[in-house]
Amino acid sequence: MSKPEEKRTAPPAQPCCPALTERELTAEEAETTAAMFKALGDPVRLRLFSKVASHPDREACVCDIADVGVSQPTVSHHLKKLKEAGLLVSERRGTWVYYRVEPSVLAAMGTLLAVPAAA
Amino acid sequence: MSKPEEKRTAPPAQPCCPALTERELTAEEAETTAAMFKALGDPVRLRLFSKVASHPDREACVCDIADVGVSQPTVSHHLKKLKEAGLLVSERRGTWVYYRVEPSVLAAMGTLLAVPAAA
DNA sequence: TGTGAACATAGACGTATGTCGAAGCCAGAG
DNA sequence: CTCTGGCTTCGACATACGTCTATGTTCACA
Numbered sequence: 001m002s003k004p005e006e007k008r009t010a011p012p013a014q015p016c017c018p019a020l021t022e023r024e025l026t027a028e029e030a031e032t033t034a035a036m037f038k039a040l041g042d043p044v045r046l047r048l049f050s051k052v053a054s055h056p057d058r059e060a061c062v063c064d065i066a067d068v069g070v071s072q073p074t075v076s077h078h079l080k081k082l083k084e085a086g087l088l089v090s091e092r093r094g095t096w097v098y099y100r101v102e103p104s105v106l107a108a109m110g111t112l113l114a115v116p117a118a119a
Numbered sequence: 120m121s122k123p124e125e126k127r128t129a130p131p132a133q134p135c136c137p138a139l140t141e142r143e144l145t146a147e148e149a150e151t152t153a154a155m156f157k158a159l160g161d162p163v164r165l166r167l168f169s170k171v172a173s174h175p176d177r178e179a180c181v182c183d184i185a186d187v188g189v190s191q192p193t194v195s196h197h198l199k200k201l202k203e204a205g206l207l208v209s210e211r212r213g214t215w216v217y218y219r220v221e222p223s224v225l226a227a228m229g230t231l232l233a234v235p236a237a238a
Numbered sequence: 239t240g241t242g243a244a245c246a247t248a249g250a251c252g253t254a255t256g257t258c259g260a261a262g263c264c265a266g267a268g
Numbered sequence: 269c270t271c272t273g274g275c276t277t278c279g280a281c282a283t284a285c286g287t288c289t290a291t292g293t294t295c296a297c298a
Binding site (some may be wrong): 096 | 271286287288289290294295296
């Protein structure tokens, strides 16, 4: 524990993987992808994400979404996690900070869960 | 039509939700839905799930998927979690136990992440 | 320049989670 | 019945996680 490990703030948002039903994921793919699912795996984070995602232009000021039943620092903490997972990006505009969803990542996850018509 | 359902600690997520971009989730919806994402939020579990999902007929014997770098009891533990989340169902056939994906749940999650063309 | 508002960071604390080895259960073969 | 192989459960442990309060930082405006 010596060097400050830097967390990814840039989206890994590649066409990361095929549909889960197509072929099994490699250990590496699983690591990356699981991180995204994990980010949405908390009720508070999921609500925050859906609040941002359902806002006009899919972006929202923190002050507009902060009412989720936990303290303000906790909200900030969760938004940071979502950002680190590449699901949101943030931008400061004067007094306020806006969070916006990364559509490519959303699409990638959708693809991952796509289930072919074959039954 | 209706067959005896097995016990789950997490309720089925059939009617669970609209797309995340459509409207914000209620606290209750978020709770249910987050549980599913959480289940896929671990690399080992995600690999196990993709192994089952990519097998013929989307089902596989434990012995076919157990090679994910952790001990066998740990594999069993993770499969149980996936089952509790409603993502897999299991069935014993003689000596072996088979796990199968629940397609409806997969589809529900896909819908959740669907991104409208609203750009 | 000072003050207040909006967010972020730091540190602490209790609980949940992932992992293992050992032991238990169940079904098939002798 | 006994033995053996496949899988689950049990008990224990270290770490990660979510939450809080207190404190920082950055901006707008008088």
